[in-house]
Amino acid sequence: MREDVEALFLRELSRLNSHLPKKRVTLREALQNPEVELADGGKHRFRRSELEFLKSLVPEEEWDSLRLPVLIELDPKLGRGAARIRGAAECRVVARILGKEEKPELILYLPEISELRGKLPTLTDYFLTA
Amino acid sequence: MTKAVSGISPTRMELIRLRQRIALAQKGHDLLEEKRDALMMEFLGLVRRIRELSKETFGRLSEAHRKLSYCMAWMGSAETLQATLESRKELKLEISTRFIMGVKVPMVEGVRTERNPVQRGYSLHTSSALLDETSAEFERALAQLCELAELSEAVRRIGLELERTRRRVNALEYILIPQLKSMAAFIAFRLDEMERDNFVRLKRIKAMLERREGGA
């Protein structure tokens, strides 16, 4: 029994982030082709209306630096109910969407994570980090 | 103590390895807890959205049915049925897939609605304003129903993944980690015991040697 639990758990741990894309795409690339391939083979499609919404919030100079999907980092070290956003362009636009102060790295709390996910469901995803 | 006694030799090496396994299990547990919490948040968000949307959509649907009844009463059921059969049945949905933390979920985009009478295809001599309105109402309801279908599929699958993740977290917290910890505790205890035994033996040997020396 103990063997089963541990084996299952180790397998789960190894594929904890396999749902993320092999390589994220820039906003400009996504506007051309709203799709990414995931590490475990699936295809994730971005919703056009969300891309249009994001486009309106991001200055064109940043279209090549902003990578999608925007990763919401869940780190146990941050404590439960908190997440991190990294990346200059990413943080800028997330701060703008949530009405927060712009910082090079953002810490979001539960209601903010909820709001971000509600506004950009196909352009954001979770990343589990230790 | 646990039945995990068999097959584990109480060595220092084994203890170190066990402690590593415990650390890994603990770390994994914390990560899976985060995953579970995030999935729960997504799940509740979807439930909320579905409840709101259902109310609105079903209201729209009953409105559409009301129009249809008028239509059937006004034009006659046979005429309405005729119009249905003649209607060029062309509405197509763009369905693709997207993922929420690894959970595959459908996505519907660009539902084409509000086709004009010419597109709708029923012969103009049977068409009437009421029929037009009825079609339009159903088309509008359909657009929302597509969204509802998307969300319903999503909530079902997220629910399953949530259950799975929760089971893993509990298995780690209540079974694996406690077992590993008790094994580690047992080995530590045995190692201590062996060291004490060793210490006592050395003392005896020392005492024996001293007596011999003293006697010689």
Add this chain to the structure above:
Amino acid sequence: MPYKIAVVGELETVMGFGLAGASHLHVHREKTETLRKLKEFLSDPEVGLILLTATVREELAEELEPLHRLEGIIPMVLTIPDHRGYYPAVDELERLVKRTAGVEVILK
């Protein structure tokens, strides 16, 4: 990928959505016939959405259970109220919420 819409239910529902552009229609009269048609729609690669009225769904409840496929997300199946507005008070969603989140969840 473009998909078509299927409807299974009473005459009024089928007519309404037929007018709106659903192409695969089936008016429910008899259990086995409807079940067969439903399976047909489920395995038709062109069908992306199946609208099913609550009345039909309840009538076919047991036979539908095993059909709840998991891997393929297409076609999507949605239960809708029939033309009289009938829809169960405790629907699948409520049951799912109770199972998953327990009674502590009260959302308004």
